[in-house]
Amino acid sequence: MNELGQLLPLALTIALSPLPLAGLLLILLAPDGFKAAAGFSIGWFLGVLFSATLLALLSSLLPHDRSAGSRTLQVAVPLLLGIALIVLGLVQWHDRPQRGTEVPLPRWLSALDRLTPVRATIIGVGYAAFRPKNLVMAAAAGVVILGAHTDPRGIVFSVALFTALASITMLGPVLAYAFGGPAVREKLVRLRGWLVLNMPVITVVTVLLLGVFLVLAGLAQLAGQLLR
Template sequence: MGAAIGQSLPVALGVMISPLPIVAVVLMLSSARAKVNAFAFLLGWFVAITAVAMVVALAAGSAAPDEEDPAGWTGWLKIVLGLALLVVALRQWRGRPRPGIEAPTPKWMAAVETFTPVKATGLAVLLGGVNPKNLLLTVSGGATIAAAAPDDTSAVVVASIVFAVVACIGVAAPIAIYLATGDRAAVLLDELKAWLIEHNAIVMAVLLLVIGVKLIGDGISVV
């Protein structure tokens, strides 16, 4: 269990500092339903990350041949996922805003302030379980858990929950700031939102590059 948690933590950190979910929470905290929507989003984010990581880990573990050490196939799986992350990282880097050009704001952000709790939860599920960049990171986390805890369902379940908890820290941080400082948090959160939108592509490119290289290295070491 310890190995599954420890080896998946670097990937969980990548999910944790993914900019767009943090921006979504910041926007919700400036809406009329600030607390309700923010906590609904946090819950949806946790459930989506937990579900994807756990399903991937359990499916990968059950797909391993009984007569073969699973390290070999999980090594190839990590290499494939690592290469996919590098491709996405390259696309993010090439699509980054050029100096002097304002980063485009995703269209869904304009409607966040009018969201209901149900819509906030749905957005969290979409960003955590459907958005390609976050989905690829979470799938990588699930594959890492499966490789570290083959044939150990309880370890997979616990490691997946820990993975999701760590991945939620970034989304939970603006909520903690809001609850701790109240109205004084508005300026800080607004500056955080602007910075994350402007540097989203660069942050994601670096994250995906680092995690992709790590996965490829881990995969090569066991193939």
């Protein structure tokens, strides 16, 4: 449970990304866009899996011997990431557009509804695997996973769990569109419009909340070590 408490905010930091979600909905709700959206979401899943696996392997080069230095690393990673996210959120809040100001969509986002399934899959892989924020969170997850497990099966399960949590917002809308019927599709249309309209504020609030979550997770880890 302690490991899950550390992995959850890291995975949610990847999953709760308004810009990729808005892009997915643009693809999904375009005429004949379901296959491309499915490709994008599968690509996102594979990209997160690739980065999480690679960085977990790289983090195995770090000390995981439960020494004082290793325990300090387990506390420092979520604390430092949380503080960095809070600072970033405050900067973004200061620089946010004024209310009523129309924020144009990035050019690449506006072109997503014309992607083929193959290209959408490739973009999903690249965007999930090599986005700087995702790489940092995957590296932190690797430290947590390697600090909690020594057996390969435990490591594989934790990497798979982290990947699933980090991909839930990409896979969920596609599954809802496929099986939810017209009412669910209408809600997805409203969600897309809301995301596009409020994206700067949503991004700031998400970053701040996840930063606070990570700081609290780090403090809980520190308290647990002090009480041992």
